[in-house]
Amino acid sequence: MLLREVKKHGVNSISFFVRGKVVTFSRDDFLLITGLWRSPTRVVRSEESSQxxxxxxxxxxxxxxxxxxxxxxxxxxxxxxxxxxxxxxxxxxxxxxxxxxxxxxxxxxxxxxxxxxxxxxxxxxxxNWDTIIWQRTLDALKTAPNDKVGLYKEKVKGNKNYVVKYSFREFPQAFQVDVP
Structure with a gap:
């Protein structure tokens, strides 16, 4: 899926070209799936916090x-x-x-x-878990396939069964269950 990314200018989403349509995974999708909504209250850390x-x-x-x-x-x-x-x-x-x-x-x-x-x-x-986890996950999704498209095109010429591998970091479960 990540190899089908459509480069858009949205900073709070990632889009893909799937079956002739552009499908977008946004912060709102992520928050809906994870339930990590912004806390309505702000709490200041106790000065007693320590290691x-x-x-x-x-x-x-x-x-x-x-x-x-x-x-x-x-x-x-x-x-x-x-x-x-x-x-x-x-x-x-x-x-x-x-x-x-x-x-x-x-x-x-x-x-x-x-x-x-x-x-x-x-x-x-x-x-503010919604911001902390969302931004890290979005960054990880956008960088996971770096240079993999070129590598795939190069390797598949010599081996039709070549499979591109890359790792997801952060909280990709929300992306994996998102059904457009």
């Missing part, structure tokens, strides 16, 4: 301003939590990073701000 959660469960492996997503993924199933709140918070980080933002295997170092954000659960729940 305490990251330090408690990942110790000195999380002391810098970056955090290795691979560490979270590997250690998550073995963590022994001190309380139910920590289970919820670490699970939110895990789901957000692995499912919603997608793991980029080429870039395993991650920003630790989600640990700070989730320390104040009201702040975390009121983050």
């Amino acid at each position: 305490e959660l990251a330090t408690r469960y990942f110790g000195n492996q999380s002391t810098s301003n970056t955090f290795h997503l691979n560490l979270l993924e590997e250690e998550y199933k073995n963590l022994v939590f001190e309380n139910d709140d920590d289970v919820v918070k670490i699970t939110l980080i895990y789901y957000t990073k692995v499912a919603m933002m997608g793991k980029n295997k080429q870039k395993s170092v991650d920003d630790r701000t989600l640990f700070e954000d989730v320390e104040d659960i009201d702040y975390y729940n009121n983050l």
Whole structure:
């Protein structure tokens, strides 16, 4: 599908030529499918937010301003939590990073701000997820097939069974279930 992209000037959508028609996947489509609507309230992060959660469960492996997503993924199933709140918070980080933002295997170092954000659960729940996740997903959709069309045309000449492969990052599930 991504190889059928129609270059348009819309910054908040991506369009494709399918069966003689231009089909567009927009921010509104994404939000309708995911339910990630903008929170009507703005919550300011508590000044008490810290890296305490990251330090408690990942110790000195999380002391810098970056955090290795691979560490979270590997250690998550073995963590022994001190309380139910920590289970919820670490699970939110895990789901957000692995499912919603997608793991980029080429870039395993991650920003630790989600640990700070989730320390104040009201702040975390009121983050502008519609913008955060949508923009990352749109950018990933637009860049996934970079240079793949030329590569496909070149390779298919020598092998009619050649298949172009590329990876989706971020939250492509919404794109995958969108039925025009």
